[in-house]
Amino acid sequence: MRTASAILRKDLLVELRTLETIPSMWLLAVITxxxxxxxxxxxxxxxxxxxxxxxxxxxxxxxLAVNRLFVAEREQGGFDAxxxxxxxxxxxLYAKAGALFIFMVALELVAVPAFALLLDPPCLGHSxxxxxxxxxxxxxxxxxxxxxxxxxxxxxxxxxLIGPIIGLPLLLPALIATARGIGPxxxxxxSGSPSAKWLAVLALYDLINALLAIGLFDFxxxx
Amino acid sequence: MDDxxxxxxxxxTRHFGERTVLRDVSLTLGAGQTLAxxxxxxxxxxxxxxxLATLLRPHAGSATLFGEPLPRQSWKVRGRVGLLxxxxxLYRDLSGRENLVYHARLHRVSLDRVEEVLAAVGMRERxxxxxxxxxxxxxxxxTVARAVLHKPELLLLDEPRSNLDPAAGELVEPLIxxxxxxxxxxxxxxxxxxxxxxxxxxxxxGGRAAYVGTPSGLDPDTLRSLYA
Numbered sequence: 001m002r003t004a005s006a007i008l009r010k011d012l013l014v015e016l017r018t019l020e021t022i023p024s025m026w027l028l029a030v031i032t033x034x035x036x037x038x039x040x041x042x043x044x045x046x047x048x049x050x051x052x053x054x055x056x057x058x059x060x061x062x063x064l065a066v067n068r069l070f071v072a073e074r075e076q077g078g079f080d081a082x083x084x085x086x087x088x089x090x091x092x093l094y095a096k097a098g099a100l101f102i103f104m105v106a107l108e109l110v111a112v113p114a115f116a117l118l119l120d121p122p123c124l125g126h127s128x129x130x131x132x133x134x135x136x137x138x139x140x141x142x143x144x145x146x147x148x149x150x151x152x153x154x155x156x157x158x159x160x161l162i163g164p165i166i167g168l169p170l171l172l173p174a175l176i177a178t179a180r181g182i183g184p185x186x187x188x189x190x191s192g193s194p195s196a197k198w199l200a201v202l203a204l205y206d207l208i209n210a211l212l213a214i215g216l217f218d219f220x221x222x223x
Numbered sequence: 224m225d226d227x228x229x230x231x232x233x234x235x236t237r238h239f240g241e242r243t244v245l246r247d248v249s250l251t252l253g254a255g256q257t258l259a260x261x262x263x264x265x266x267x268x269x270x271x272x273x274x275l276a277t278l279l280r281p282h283a284g285s286a287t288l289f290g291e292p293l294p295r296q297s298w299k300v301r302g303r304v305g306l307l308x309x310x311x312x313l314y315r316d317l318s319g320r321e322n323l324v325y326h327a328r329l330h331r332v333s334l335d336r337v338e339e340v341l342a343a344v345g346m347r348e349r350x351x352x353x354x355x356x357x358x359x360x361x362x363x364x365x366t367v368a369r370a371v372l373h374k375p376e377l378l379l380l381d382e383p384r385s386n387l388d389p390a391a392g393e394l395v396e397p398l399i400x401x402x403x404x405x406x407x408x409x410x411x412x413x414x415x416x417x418x419x420x421x422x423x424x425x426x427x428x429g430g431r432a433a434y435v436g437t438p439s440g441l442d443p444d445t446l447r448s449l450y451a
Contacts, residue, residue: 002328002331003328003329006325006328006329009325010314010317010321010325013317013321014314014316014317017316017317017353018316072314072316076310076312076313076314076315077310077311077312077313078312078314080276080278080306080308080310080312081312081326081329081369082329083277083278083301084276084277084278084301084304084306084312085301085302085326085329085330086298086301086302086330086331087329
């Protein structure tokens with residue numbers, strides 16, 4: 001864990017210095033909500049439509065971070081430096097998934113208020129704790145699968161394409177569970193409680209993907 | 224395997240796609256010795272160093288470091304090897320000190336050692352500047368600091384003095400030169416300088432070992448033909 005923490009600390013420091021990833025995610029999310037605001041031509045969106053708009057936007061913004069996650073490692077020799085060290089290679093997975101999770105939370109700190117402002121879904125304040133719980137579980141899926149996909153994509157020439165092409169289908173179950181879980185929260189008279197079924201689906205999906213990623217990640221770093 | 228041998232190569236071969244970059248290279252290097260690898264661009268020098276650094280797998284033959292076969296036991300020898308290659312392996316947006324602290328954490332080295340190597344390469348005053356703002360020579364000095372930070376027992380030096388002026392070259396000499404006492408594998412575009420430092424010479428031509436032996440045994444014609 002000390003190694004993972006060193007890599008995570010370094011990644012956050014690099015992001016703090018360059019501001020290449022998180023501001024781009026914020027911008028994409030806000031622009032997308034503006035487009036939906038005018039494209040749907042509705043004062044308010046609710047239910048499954050609101051959940052879909054929120055979740056799909058977060059997913060696309062997450063892809064920006066997925067595409068950039070390993071770029072510094074590849075372009076500035078970070079992979080070689082890491083592989084030369086006597087450390088457990090899975091530490092890279094933990095660190096990168098941790099970084100991506102933090103990027104997602106930072107994205108949501110801006111994207112959820114922007115969503116509320118531009119698309120005005122009902123009961124958002126009342127349902128906020130449940131919404132955040134679902135988003136946190138979704139963030140784990142985005143982080144684990146995003147890291148795994150990014151580690152594959154970074155070794156290819158078309159990494160900007162490969163990330164979304166592999167990542168979006170793999171994230172579809174998480175997208176469905178997130179949107180279905182959020183949908184009932186954004187209607188008039190919502191109970192404000194999350195659906196246990198969709199929380200369980202998300203948690204299970206997180207667990208399965210985390211185990212798969214831990215089992216397979218070493219091979220992705222092999223030459 | 225002799226315990227005193229740090230490197231043993233037997234029929235080492237490596238391909239990139241259809242192209243054979245190293246073919247049937249065999250040699251033995253003892254502890255504390257220096258191997259100079261000579262050859263023109265593309266002769267396979269850097270590939271050999273990357274195999275020894277456990278970053279590339281041999282495709283045929285065997286490579287043994289500290290008695291451990293590669294790549295099967297690579298994990299046992301990582302940390303005992305320092306690589307100074309063409310890439311500095313430093314993050315451009317971090318400072319020299321931040322980079323070295325990161326590497327120190329990866330290698331479980333104390334932070335005092337970071338200050339020690341920064342002082343040794345004369346970079347303490349510029350240690351907090353981002354790497355991207357430094358001159359090539361300064362980056363090379365930081366790269367030397369990074370390569371020796373964890374006190375490796377084997378140094379793999381690919382053109383180690385490139386971009387260094389004579390003063391900086393003298394500064395890093397105790398760290399990566401013969402005086403360091405560390406087993407070394409070095410490549411250089413200056414064959415005479417490399418030969419002066421070497422106990423053993425590997426001359427590569429098209430990936431094959433054109434000569435393996437002592438510097439004094441390498442005749443001038445063979446040397447000239449390597450760079451022809």
